Amino acid sequence: MFNIVKNTNKKGVMDFMLNYLLAIAALFLIISFFMIYFFVLGGADSSTVIIKSEEMQSSAKLINLLKTDMTQAGIDKKDILANNYLELIQELYLKKDEESTKEKLSSLLGPILIKMGQTENKNIGWNLKVYEKTTDQIDKINSLSLSARGSFIDENVIETFAGSEQIKFFRETTLIPIKDAEPIIVELYLSCNGCLNKDVWRYI
Amino acid sequence: MKPLFNNKKGDIFIISLVILTLLAFSTLAYYIQVNKSTRAEGILIGEQALALTNLYKETQNEKFYVESSAKLSQIETLKILSENAGYPKESSCKKLQKPFSTEALAIFNSDCPEFDPETSYKSQLESQLKLYLNNYKSLSYYKESNKKHLDEISSYFNNKFEIINNTIFTEIATNNTKFLEIEDNQIIKDSNILTFKPKKYPIEYSTNDSFYEYKMIISLSSPTLQLEQFTKLHTALESCKENMKTCEKTIKGSFPTAEVKFKSEYPNYLYINTKTNPEIKLLFNETNELPKYSAKAVFK
Numbered sequence: 333m334f335n336i337v338k339n340t341n342k343k344g345v346m347d348f349m350l351n352y353l354l355a356i357a358a359l360f361l362i363i364s365f366f367m368i369y370f371f372v373l374g375g376a377d378s379s380t381v382i383i384k385s386e387e388m389q390s391s392a393k394l395i396n397l398l399k400t401d402m403t404q405a406g407i408d409k410k411d412i413l414a415n416n417y418l419e420l421i422q423e424l425y426l427k428k429d430e431e432s433t434k435e436k437l438s439s440l441l442g443p444i445l446i447k448m449g450q451t452e453n454k455n456i457g458w459n460l461k462v463y464e465k466t467t468d469q470i471d472k473i474n475s476l477s478l479s480a481r482g483s484f485i486d487e488n489v490i491e492t493f494a495g496s497e498q499i500k501f502f503r504e505t506t507l508i509p510i511k512d513a514e515p516i517i518v519e520l521y522l523s524c525n526g527c528l529n530k531d532v533w534r535y536i
Numbered sequence: 537m538k539p540l541f542n543n544k545k546g547d548i549f550i551i552s553l554v555i556l557t558l559l560a561f562s563t564l565a566y567y568i569q570v571n572k573s574t575r576a577e578g579i580l581i582g583e584q585a586l587a588l589t590n591l592y593k594e595t596q597n598e599k600f601y602v603e604s605s606a607k608l609s610q611i612e613t614l615k616i617l618s619e620n621a622g623y624p625k626e627s628s629c630k631k632l633q634k635p636f637s638t639e640a641l642a643i644f645n646s647d648c649p650e651f652d653p654e655t656s657y658k659s660q661l662e663s664q665l666k667l668y669l670n671n672y673k674s675l676s677y678y679k680e681s682n683k684k685h686l687d688e689i690s691s692y693f694n695n696k697f698e699i700i701n702n703t704i705f706t707e708i709a710t711n712n713t714k715f716l717e718i719e720d721n722q723i724i725k726d727s728n729i730l731t732f733k734p735k736k737y738p739i740e741y742s743t744n745d746s747f748y749e750y751k752m753i754i755s756l757s758s759p760t761l762q763l764e765q766f767t768k769l770h771t772a773l774e775s776c777k778e779n780m781k782t783c784e785k786t787i788k789g790s791f792p793t794a795e796v797k798f799k800s801e802y803p804n805y806l807y808i809n810t811k812t813n814p815e816i817k818l819l820f821n822e823t824n825e826l827p828k829y830s831a832k833a834v835f836k
Contacts, residue, residue, distance in 0.1 A: 355550040359557055366561040376568050388586060389593045395600050418604060506597050509605040509668045511612070 394504040394520045434487045445480035454482035455525040459489040501532045605668035613660045618814035622653045622766035624660035636807040645824035652830035653766040658721045728756040780822045
């Protein structure tokens with residue numbers, strides 16, 4: 333059985349191979365066991381949550397929108413009611429119960445929301461909501477709202493999709509002062525029906 | 537047959553190798569397990585960076601609100617000055633109701649305090665701005681999904697928060713605007729610069745020792761042109777007060793669109809509406825002197 337090696341110390345070879353094989357087998361078993369433990373069973377996986385990029389909040393887009401000069405938005409000079417969108421919202425909010433207010437908001441703010449979306453898809457678009465924050469609760473009372481759906485304007489924002497509350501992508505909020513009244517919240521976000529995070533990044 | 541372990545050096549090496557390999561992997565596995573359990577209770581990865589970016593967002597929101605409020609306050613201030621003959625609300629002249637106008641009109645005479653439009657403007661602006669600052673409500677929230685961590689930090693907020701779906705909504709930053717104090721209010725060339733005292737903002741709510749100090753500076757358009765209207769009117773009245781009948785011509789020389797009139801029921805009173813920006817409306821009683829300028833007045 334061990335005549336495969338000629339002119340050698342057969343007993344030494346037998347000892348060596350026995351020890352060698354045993355050791356290699358043991359090493360192989362140890363390494364295999366730990367590889368399975370770390371990579372297959374996920375022993376090294378951390379259950380710690382890493383902050384997602386969506387957690388990072390910003391108001392830059394909204395503040396820039398509110399500071400935008402209305403004359404630069406391609407609106408007829410005779411239709412301009414204020415110097416910028418901040419003043420427009422402040423003025424229209426004081427007249428929020430009037431019938432013409434929604435139409436004015438739609439015609440003056442709608443085009444810029446459509447431009448921000450840059451899509452014909454009516455399931456995707458930027459929404460703007462203006463509301464008061466009650467002192468003790470976070471419940472919102474919609475006072476003014478506008479939704480750009482593709483290239484169309486809707487005077488009601490999309491709140492639900494397929495029966496559940498819609499995800500608000502890139503949500504930004506800021507507080508603006510109102511003359512002789514409590515400050516109001518302006519909220520801007522992208523709605524995208526049935527989208528996942530990876531589908532919306534190009535609209536940022 | 538020779539004993540199994542005859543080649544001692546080789547045997548020692550190979551056995552040591554196996555044992556050390558086993559020890560190494562076991563130690564590694566142990567430390568990973570220990571770390572996993574402690575990290576799960578500690579800070580989330582990226583939390584400090586998140587706290588900083590959220591703080592930056594908070595200060596930007598606050599600055600935007602203060603800037604917008606300052607602009608509204610400036611408009612309201614000039615309106616108040618025009619309705620009070622160039623004086624702030626708290627220290628205005630005596631007023632006469634009717635018959636010149638449905639609203640009460642200030643009588644611009646020596647009974648009024650010392651005349652200094654710039655100082656009046658600054659004090660009224662600061663009062664108006666304070667009203668808006670007191671109304672500010674922070675939209676900041678602290679999101680925490682680890683229940684144990686939530687309980688630990690809730691006491692830090694002294695129960696001034698709401699927990700909805702493991703998210704803490706806090707108005708901890710609200711106090712920062714309520715206590716924003718104006719350090720300096722200067723009218724320089726084309727601008728009115730408002731400098732606020734530095735304010736500390738906590739970065740990480742779970743610790744008490746990380747703060748960011750921010751000094752807000754707001755720039756408004758200069759009110760010089762508007763304030764000069766008051767001194768122009770004072771100068772015009774100064775030159776015609778000896779002969780009131782010539783006042784209409786004198787005032788219209790300075791304010792071409794002005795409305796100037798007498799009423800028979802009040803023969804000593806002259807009603808003036810400059811019809812400029814701001815629209816200054818007041819009464820002047822010829823039996824009395826004009827208010828004196830303050831020694832510190834810039835606009836004379």
